[in-house]
Amino acid sequence: YLSDFKPSALFFTDLIEACNLPEDWKIDSNILVVVRTPATMAAYHHFGNPLFDKLLQDLHAKKTLTVVLLPRSIEDRKHIHLQFPDFKIPECPLNGSDLVYYADLVISAGGTMNRESALLGTKTYSIFTGKRPFVDIYLNEIGRLEFIDSPKDIEKIEVRRDLRKKEMFLHSNNLASEITDIILDLLED
Numbered sequence: 136y137l138s139d140f141k142p143s144a145l146f147f148t149d150l151i152e153a154c155n156l157p158e159d160w161k162i163d164s165n166i167l168v169v170v171r172t173p174a175t176m177a178a179y180h181h182f183g184n185p186l187f188d189k190l191l192q193d194l195h196a197k198k199t200l201t202v203v204l205l206p207r208s209i210e211d212r213k214h215i216h217l218q219f220p221d222f223k224i225p226e227c228p229l230n231g232s233d234l235v236y237y238a239d240l241v242i243s244a245g246g247t248m249n250r251e252s253a254l255l256g257t258k259t260y261s262i263f264t265g266k267r268p269f270v271d272i273y274l275n276e277i278g279r280l281e282f283i284d285s286p287k288d289i290e291k292i293e294v295r296r297d298l299r300k301k302e303m304f305l306h307s308n309n310l311a312s313e314i315t316d317i318i319l320d321l322l323e324d
Contacts, residue, residue: 137232137251137254137255140232140236140255142232142233142236142237143230143233146229146230146233146234146237147160147161147162147237149229149230149233150203150229150234150237152227153225153226153227153228153229154201154203154223154224154225154226155223155226156201156223160201162237165200165201166199166200166201166239166240166294166295166296167200167201167203167237167238167239167240168194168200168201168202168203168238168239168240168241168242168294169202169203169204169205169234169235169238169240169241169242169243169248169252170190170191170194170202170203170204170205170222170241170242170243171204171205171207171241171242171243171244171245171248171249172187172204172205172206172207172208172211172215172244173187173207173244173245173262173263173264174207174244174245186262186264186283186284186285186286186288186289187244187262189286189289190242190262190283190289191204191215191218191219191222193289193290193292194219194222194294195218195219195221195222197294198221200294201223202219202221202222202223203222203223203224203225203234203238204219204222204223204224205224205225205248206224212224231248231251232251232255235248235251235252235255235257236252236255236256236257238252238257238297239257239258239294239295239296239297240257240258240259240260240292240293240294240297241257241258241259241260242259242260242261242262242283242292243259243260243261243262243263244261244262244263244264245263246261246263246268246271249261249263249271249274249280250270250271250274250280253274253279253280254274254279254314256279257297258293258297259274259279259280259281260280260281260282260283260292261280261281261282261283262283264284267282269318269321269322270318273317273318273321
């Protein structure tokens with residue numbers, strides 16, 4: 136479904152409105168960080184994630200960032216709003232592909248958003264602490280996804296404008312087939 140993705144220039148209006156950003160907010164003069172909370176209510180995520188709160192504290196200390204945080208539950212939303220009032224929690228749905236494409240950095244404790252971000256060429260970090268899926272390991276091996284396993288790893292996250300991501304965007308009319316072939320070849324090995 137990403138093979139024919141084309142970023143929308145109209146997305147910024149939606150982002151400004153959904154996140155209550157200043158009307159003069161510009162992507163070119165701000166660092167946009169997208170963060171997705173752990174899926175603590177999911178069957179595959181039956182464990183804690185002590186690194187996530189440290190990540191949020193570190194990002195909160197960097198006052199020059201625009202952090203868009205995507206909570207998974209009402210409890211997440213309340214906790215984040217109380218602890219980190221400067222983070223932007225969208226008040227309405229946003230186009231996820233556009234959001235991760237235009238972000239300078241995506242950090243997620245889940246999987247799908249990280250994979251989309253990595254494929255679209257955005258600097259991507261996984262703070263998921265469970266068993267790593269094969270596709271995530273592959274994305275790590277080809278340099279598109281980095282794993283956060285310790286507090287020291289959090290300190291290594293490069294928070295800066297990502298000017299190179301447009302060069303990394305995977306263009307192909309047959310992208311889904313190419314990715315499927317790569318995964319099947321790796322499974323045979």
